Amino acid sequence: MKIKFIGATEAVTGSKHLLITEGGSQVLLDCGLYQGFGKEKEEWNKKLDVNPSAIEAVILSHAHIDHSGNLPNLVKQGFNGKIYCTQATFDVCKVLLMDSAHIHENDVLYLNRRRERQGLPPVKPLYSVADAEQSLKFFNPVAYRKDCRVNNELSFMFTDTGHIIGSAAVNIICREHDKVTRLTFSGDVGRYKDMLLKAPEVFPQADYIICESTYGDRLHDIDINAESKLLEIVNHTCVEKQGKLIIPAFSLGRTQEIVFALDKMKNQQLLPDVKIYVDSPLSSSATEIMRKHKECLNASIHAYIQKDPDPFGFNSLTYIQSAEESKALNANPEPCIIISASGMADAGRVKHHLRNNLTDQKNTVLITGYCAPGTLGHRLVNGEKSVRIFGEYYTVNADIESILSYSAHADYNELTQFLSCQDKNKVKGIFLVHGENEAKASFMARLLIDGYKKVQIPGKGKIVDLE
């Protein structure tokens, strides 16, 4: 079997690796979108670098757009095989791929208005809502730890990686004549003490491992008192200042963690009597999926559910759907908590809430996750006193707070723990992907010191023959 490394090599995003067996079958691991701006990434997303009609199947590690987001384009360009993933991943993909298609259509709408003014012909989106809908027909959900046969040569099994709901490592067995090769693709690896999800599972002994390395050079800083800090901020904002607390949060994961923390406080009668709103249709859908897929939740949540069947709902919490209800929050002078996407505050409804509430000192903005440089969330955390939203400048008088809570990615200690189920002497090679160059190089050095015999950092387009 050969591996052709295509995506998540030069860049962190765009996860995509092609397996080619001796019998000539081609199977793709992930088909992610390159994220961020730039002509080069746009071209990579369009071109795919594979022959879609020659690919028999895609095995998808998880639903994040940098792993799944180019599937509609693959189908549009002639892929006609099966897309294997866990049931929870399929449910999240239904929401995220449609959302991604809407974004592509809207981006092109805006661009084409400008092109029309310049007398240029219109351009088409990378894929449309109809393309995304079409791609969903190719999905084949498979349970964790169940053997699944792709063809006479290839079979695989998913094991949980605790990164997001439904996330999995792909453990492949390839039988070519009398040769058997075992390859594990880590996908993205989560944390060992996630508030909601199970810890990454052990996986079968592999000959080769394709391993992510996003935080291969870092240990996470964690606010161990995150929940008491959250309660303090709620009390200070909503009771003492009588203001609004705006919390930008990722739709999937962080929103449910915050809601669960508030749910616990409510049950302990610690929470003041204020209204709480989750204002993001994507967050509401993501919460539904979390409620449905209890098989992905950890033992402590299962114990909690025995006493409170809904860890993501209580009487003072409202999930807002319509834009009208969202707008009505602006006119309401009552103190309240608004949890809204996106987490970096660079898109989504949270931008409206920030625009309406940043200038008043009685309000607070609480940043709860990583914010990339250049995003509104990053500028607020950095203490900028005037920020631009929808083309206008707003003075920041509200308090800005942040809680360093759990990242969805393992740090280097946790990546090492993930690999610790393996007999190092039996691992013939590890390929590091999905990390910045420094992270990959640093993690490679760590693994070599640890006793792994061969660790490689494949470049884009590199083909490796697994002996």
Ligand SMILES: [Zn+2]
């Ligand atoms: Zn991910």
